[in-house]
Amino acid sequence: MxxxxxxxxxxxxxxxxxxxxxxxxxxxxxxxxxxxxxxxxxxxxxxxxxxxxxxxxxxxxxxxxxxxxxxxLNILHFxxxxxxxxxxxxxxxxxxxxxxxxxxxxxxxxLNHDEVIDDYLAKHKSEKVRLIRKAINNKTRVLLVNYSSGNSESVRNRLVEPFEFKDDFKLIWAFDVDLKKNRQFKVSRIEEVVETTFGWEYGYSHRSKPIDIFRNTGELNKEIDLTLNIKARNLLIEEYPMAEKYLDKIRENRFGLKVSVAKYEGPGRFVLGLADCIEVRGDKGFVEFLRSKRKKF
Missing domain, CATH: 1.10.10.10 (Winged helix-like DNA-binding domain superfamily/Winged helix DNA-binding domain)
Structure with missing residues (x-):
């Protein structure tokens, strides 16, 4: 490579x-x-x-x-x-x-001209993003009105301390004041952003989490070990470019992928969609995850 x-x-x-x-x-x-x-x-x-x-x-x-x-990190959000x-x-x-x-x-x-960002936001992004960015710069809290959570399947207000944007202003990292933990929020799921006059109280706890090659967020405490044929290898790189650096040629037309991930869901969807092209070697947790998914079909 x-x-x-x-x-x-x-x-x-x-x-x-x-x-x-x-x-x-x-x-x-x-x-x-x-x-x-x-x-x-x-x-x-x-x-x-x-x-x-x-x-x-x-x-x-x-x-x-x-x-x-x-x-x-906070201007063009690469x-x-x-x-x-x-x-x-x-x-x-x-x-x-x-x-x-x-x-x-x-x-x-x-990258060093802040007015470029203001112009970009004015043309392409919403008032919600503008208010969140203002709160980040001023280190103040905001209320996310009627946030629709896919994890808890609930819609309710969230009082948060936003501190970082991700994915071209589509996601924010913020400290949830009620839950006392850092969480990622999708801007599209926020109905409205309401400014407050309250400053950050938990700035010392603000931490975003890493993103794995399948674009899942969380601690990279799981591992997958795969053998891919040429078709699977090509599709993997096209869909997830960062995977290329973890691929090793193990024999003719076969490639190994051994990498830490945050969740099994991302690689699981990829493997299940190309079951005939991929051999799963580990880890045990990933094998069990795939087995449970197959039982549901």
């Missing part, structure tokens, strides 16, 4: 250190597949371009309370998948022509 570009690794490091979790050097180098020297060089680069990179007791993180450190595709597209350009260098500089310049 083709090695990652430096651009892609730096973008991934920014995301990895901006999730709210404090990471060790070994975790970062293992995640990126780089040596210690490269990691320290990347850290210096992030500080040089204005990111508030913190270090304490051997752990590193980007301080998201500093506005400039949220450039990539997902890791989008960053991967963007960096690959840019680096395909011939460095010798100077086009790639110029494009990267223009992108950085674009």
């Amino acid at each position: 083709e090695a990652y570009t430096k651009t892609h690794r730096v973008l991934r490091l920014i995301l990895y250190l901006s999730t709210g979790y404090h990471r060790t050097k070994d975790e970062c180098t293992g995640f990126l597949g780089i040596k210690d020297t490269a990691f320290y060089n990347y850290c210096n680069l992030l500080r040089d371009v204005g990111f508030e990179l913190k270090q304490k007791e051997g752990r590193y993180w980007i301080d998201s309370s500093v506005p400039d450190s949220k450039v990539l 997902s890791e998948e989008e960053m991967y595709l963007l960096s690959r597209s840019i680096d395909i350009l011939d460095e010798g022509t100077g086009i790639s260098f110029g494009l990267k500089n223009k992108l950085v310049s674009f």
Whole structure:
């Protein structure tokens, strides 16, 4: 598999250190597949371009309370998948022509103009998004009126402390004041957003969770182990581009996928739809999940 570009690794490091979790050097180098020297060089680069990179007791993180450190996460809201595709597209350009260098500089310049975001929101997004973004900037609470929850199958008001957008302003991470926990909310399921004058009280608890290659959110505490034929491999990459980096060729026309996931539902739907093209090797939890789904058919 083709090695990652430096651009892609730096973008991934920014995301990895901006999730709210404090990471060790070994975790970062293992995640990126780089040596210690490269990691320290990347850290210096992030500080040089204005990111508030913190270090304490051997752990590193980007301080998201500093506005400039949220450039990539809270302005254009690139997902890791989008960053991967963007960096690959840019680096395909011939460095010798100077086009790639110029494009990267223009992108950085674009990202640093907040009026671009205001214009984008005015043209493409709703009043709900504008009010939520205002609350994030002012660190205040909002009331999500008649939020329709698919998990609890209920419709009720939610008093929350919003702190992060995801997926092009379609999702928000917010601290649910009643449940005392961080939750993800879909903007489309909010009937109305009502501003309040109450400031955040639980800012120290605000944490978003990682997203797996199947775009499920949660702790990556489950693992799947699959063998795919060419058809399944191609469809997987087309539908979930980030899966490509976890694929290994194990023999002629067969590819292995072993990766941690947040939920079994995402890979489960993919496997059940291509049962003749995929061999499931694990883990036990995933095998049991698939068995229970098959019994319902």
